Amino acid sequence: MPDDEPAGADADAGVEEGNTDGADRGTAAEGLDDVDPDQLRPVIASGELEDGDRVIAEIDGREIAVFRVNGELYALLNYCTHQGGPVCEGLLSGTLGMDEDGTFTWDREGKVIACPWHGWEFDITDGYHLASERYRIPTYPVTERDGQIYVVL
Amino acid sequence: MSSSGSKTQQIRSLSDLEVVVDTDFHLTERQEDFLPYLDDPFDSLLNRETGGDDYGFLSSLFPSHGMLGPVTIGKVDNPPVRTKRQVLDGKELIEWDRAIVTPTLNLYLGGVHHHELAAALASAYNEWILDEILDPDEGIYGAAVVAPQRPAEMAEEIDDRADEEGIVAIMLPSSICNPIFGDDKYHPIYRAAEDARLPIMMHNAAGATMIRFPSQWQAMKRQLPIHVTAHPMMHMVNIADMLTQGIPERFPDLEFVIQESGLGWYPYFMRRMDHDYRAAKYDAPLLEKMPSEYLADQFYLTSQPVEGDDDPAYLQSVIEAFDGQNNLMFSSDYPHFDFDMSEEILKTIRGNFEVDEVKNIYGETAEDLFAF
Numbered sequence: 001m002p003d004d005e006p007a008g009a010d011a012d013a014g015v016e017e018g019n020t021d022g023a024d025r026g027t028a029a030e031g032l033d034d035v036d037p038d039q040l041r042p043v044i045a046s047g048e049l050e051d052g053d054r055v056i057a058e059i060d061g062r063e064i065a066v067f068r069v070n071g072e073l074y075a076l077l078n079y080c081t082h083q084g085g086p087v088c089e090g091l092l093s094g095t096l097g098m099d100e101d102g103t104f105t106w107d108r109e110g111k112v113i114a115c116p117w118h119g120w121e122f123d124i125t126d127g128y129h130l131a132s133e134r135y136r137i138p139t140y141p142v143t144e145r146d147g148q149i150y151v152v153l
Numbered sequence: 154m155s156s157s158g159s160k161t162q163q164i165r166s167l168s169d170l171e172v173v174v175d176t177d178f179h180l181t182e183r184q185e186d187f188l189p190y191l192d193d194p195f196d197s198l199l200n201r202e203t204g205g206d207d208y209g210f211l212s213s214l215f216p217s218h219g220m221l222g223p224v225t226i227g228k229v230d231n232p233p234v235r236t237k238r239q240v241l242d243g244k245e246l247i248e249w250d251r252a253i254v255t256p257t258l259n260l261y262l263g264g265v266h267h268h269e270l271a272a273a274l275a276s277a278y279n280e281w282i283l284d285e286i287l288d289p290d291e292g293i294y295g296a297a298v299v300a301p302q303r304p305a306e307m308a309e310e311i312d313d314r315a316d317e318e319g320i321v322a323i324m325l326p327s328s329i330c331n332p333i334f335g336d337d338k339y340h341p342i343y344r345a346a347e348d349a350r351l352p353i354m355m356h357n358a359a360g361a362t363m364i365r366f367p368s369q370w371q372a373m374k375r376q377l378p379i380h381v382t383a384h385p386m387m388h389m390v391n392i393a394d395m396l397t398q399g400i401p402e403r404f405p406d407l408e409f410v411i412q413e414s415g416l417g418w419y420p421y422f423m424r425r426m427d428h429d430y431r432a433a434k435y436d437a438p439l440l441e442k443m444p445s446e447y448l449a450d451q452f453y454l455t456s457q458p459v460e461g462d463d464d465p466a467y468l469q470s471v472i473e474a475f476d477g478q479n480n481l482m483f484s485s486d487y488p489h490f491d492f493d494m495s496e497e498i499l500k501t502i503r504g505n506f507e508v509d510e511v512k513n514i515y516g517e518t519a520e521d522l523f524a525f
C-alpha cells in the first residue's frame with residue numbers, strides 16, 4: 001500500500017480516474033484499497049444509507065451527494081453544470097428510451113438524476129448529461145469500509 | 154459615450170446594479186386559490202359545499218394539454234408560488250428588487266369555454282393578488298389579467314384595477330384567442346389600458362397555443378401578417394416535430410432544404426431547440442446528437458427573402474450564427490412578388506466573408522448537394 005505517497009498526488013489521480021472512465025470510477029470499494037487514508041472523507045455510517053437512498057454532505061466546502069443504487073455507491077457534486085441548481089436533490093428515476101420497433105422503453109431505472117431547477121438529466125454512474133457529453137457533473141471515488149462510507153478527495 | 158470595455162468593468166455582478174426588475178415572475182396559482190374571490194352569480198354557482206358530480210371536468214376550468222412536461226412527471230421540482238411568503242422566497246433566489254408577478258394557470262384563460270365565467274375568473278384572480286400577494290413595499294407588483302373573450306367587461310375591469318396600489322400592467326393571455334389581436338373586438342381593452350397608462354403584457358401558454366391555429370389563420374384578414382409569419386412559423390412547427398421524432402436519425406442519408414423563410418429565425422430556432430432538448434431528452438429518445446447538429450449536418454437553407462439586406466452587420470452575424478458559409482444557398486424565388494435579385498446578398502456580405510464562403514453560398518454548396 002503506497003501510504004508514503006503524497007496525498008495531493010493520489011487525490012489528483014483519484015479524481016482524474018473518476019473524470020475519465022466511469023466504469024472504473026470507484027463505483028464500489030474495489031480499486032480503492034490503496035487510497036491514502038488522508039484522502040478519505042467520512043460521509044455516513046453504512047447502515048444509515050439504504051439501497052435507493054442518498055445523502056448530501058458538506059465535505060471540504062463542497063456539497064457532495066452519495067447515492068446507493070442496487071448495492072453500488074456513487075458520489076457526485078451537488079452543483080448543476082447548467083445554472084448551479086442542487087442537481088442531486090432532484091428526482092432519481094429512469095428515463096424514456098425507444099427500442100428498434102419504435103416502442104417506448106423505460107431505461108436506467110435508479111441511475112438518472114433530474115436537476116430540480118430545469119430538468120437536465122444526468123447519469124449518476126458517470127456524471128454525464130444524457131443528451132450531450134459537453135455537460136457533466138463532477139464525480140468522486142467512493143468506498144465503504146469498516147461500516148463507514150467515504151468519498152475520496 | 155463610454156467604451157464597451159469600461160462598461161463591463163463598471164458592472165461585474167448584480168450588486169453593482171442599482172436596481173434589478175424581474176418583468177416575468179410567475180405565480181403558480183391554482184383554481185382553489187382564487188375561486189373563493191369569484192363574484193356572484195359564479196360564487197353561488199361554484200363555491201358550494203355540496204351538490205353535483207363534476208365528473209372531474211370542473212377540477213380544471215382551464216384547458217389542459219395533457220402532455221408529459223418535466224414538471225408533471227417530476228423531473229423538475231418547481232417550488233409553489235401561491236403565497237406572498239413564497240414570492241419572497243423566490244425574490245431571494247432570483248435577487249430582484251422589484252418584480253411583476255404574472256400568472257401560470259391564467260395564461261390559459263383564453264381557452265375557458267364559458268366566456269362570462271372567463272371574465273369572472275380574471276376578476277377573481279385580480280382580487281386574489283391584490284388581497285394576498287401584491288406588496289409594493291416588498292417590491293411585489295402585478296399585472297391585472299383580462300379575459301380576451303369579453304373586451305367590454307374587461308375595459309371596466311382595467312378601469313377598476315388601474316388605481317390599485319401594485320397594479321402596473323395588464324396581462325392579456327395571448328394564446329388560444331379567437332379572433333387574433335388585431336381585431337376591432339379588442340379595442341376596448343387597448344383603449345382602457347392606454348387611458349390607464351398601463352402596458353399590456355402578452356404571454357402565451359405553450360400547451361394550448363395550437364388549439365385555434367386554423368381559426369386564427371382564417372381570422373387574418375390581410376396578406377401581410379400571413380406572409381410574414383407563415384413561412385418561418387410552419388417551418389419551425391414541422392422541423393421541431395421531425396427532430397423530436399428522430400427523422401434525421403432514422404434517415405441519416407437524407408438531406409432537407411428549407412425554403413422561402415428568410416434567415417434570422419433559423420439560428421434562433423437551432424438554439425431554442427437545443428435549449429429545450431437539454432431538459433427534455435426523454436421526449437426525443439431517438440436523438441443521438443444535439444438538434445442543432447442534425448440541422449448542421451442534414452439541413453440547408455435557401456436565402457430568399459433576405460431580411461435586413463440594408464444592414465450588413467446583421468446579415469453577417471445571422472449567417473455566421475448558423476454556419477451559412479456551408480449551409481446557405483442563394484435563391485431568387487423569381488418571379489414571385491418578393492423575389493431577390495442575384496446581387497441582393499452579395500452586395501451586403503461581400504466585404505465580410507472569404508471568397509470561398511461567398512462561392513459556397515452562390516453555388517458550390519448547391520453543386521455538392523444536388524450532384525448535378
Ligand code: FES
Nearest residue numbers: 080082083085115
Ligand atoms: S440548474 Fe440544473 S438543470 Fe438548470
